Amino acid sequence: MSTLLEVSGVSVTFDGFRAINNLSFSIAEGELRAVIGPNGAGKTTFMDIVTGKTRPDSGRVLFGEKSVDLLRLSEARIARAGVGRKFQRPTVFEDQTVAENLMLALRAHRAPWRVLFWRPKPADHARIAELAAEVGLSDQLPRKAGELSHGQKQWLEIGMLLAQEPRLLLVDEPAAGMTGPEREHTTDLLVSLARSRAVVVVEHDMEFVRRLACKVTVLHEGSVLAEGSLDHVTANPAVIDVYLGRG
Ligand SMILES: Nc1ncnc2c1ncn2[C@@H]1O[C@H](COP(=O)(O)OP(=O)(O)OP(=O)(O)O)[C@@H](O)[C@H]1O
DSSP states (O other), rough: OOOEEEEEEEEEEETTTTEEEEEEEEEETTTTEEOOOTTTHHHHHHHHHHSSSSOEEEEEEEETTTEGGGGSSSSHHHHHHTTTESSSSOOOOTSSHHHHHHHHHHHSSOOOOHHHTTTHHHHOOOOOOOHHHOOOOOOOTTOOOOOOOOHHHHHHHHHHHHTTTSSSEEEEETTOOOOHHHHHHHHHHHHTTTSSEEEEEEEOHHHHHHHSSSSEEEETTTTEEEEHHHHHHHHHHHHHHTGGGGO
């Protein structure tokens, strides 16, 4: 599989504190990857760098077959280049229906001058039905988003991100606040999304990570401490020492 994202030698210092320290790793096209690590390991900062919210002091972040340097692009251009990010808290429009939320996301995907003149076409309605089916909300399309369960709101937001057709989806702690069945649906959803795009999941819940059955990167003090299957990294004494042993 070819490389989609390559982070190399990235460092960020906040007020003299090195939050990301010479971080290097790569994500393949269509890969599902879990990123774990103790509080303060740099997981959020890593996502902030890839999405352009935080600018590193040094290093490179290359994306796609043309190796576009994301560090030269604005946040909006990074999103348009194919990087989507799902924050921990759902940010759907509560007073709009599920269908309207998806429609807004489709509309927002257009370049700013196009949004102004955009009117939904039959193909857009079909796309909304497709997006809803992809995240398991086909039977919820007429409902107000505010009436959905926490898990359903999260899936709706994922559906809205899919409207941008990302090639890389970054997902921050999806299992937080979900019921058992919602977690199961979310694992299945992430696994199925990764069939046609790369998905990077930051998560603390080890059972959730186990069910993803993917390669795991352990961050510690802003660098990669270990990488491999969950069984491989959780057997690593250094990982047990800094992360698992503390629980
Ligand atoms: N804007 C900032 N200014 C100062 N320090 C920051 C800033 N952002 C992050 N940090 C620090 O950088 C370190 C890495 O933080 P980060 O949020 O990336 O860790 P994390 O692995 O996501 O942790 P958690 O699991 O708790 O979310 C922390 O020590 C944090 O306090």
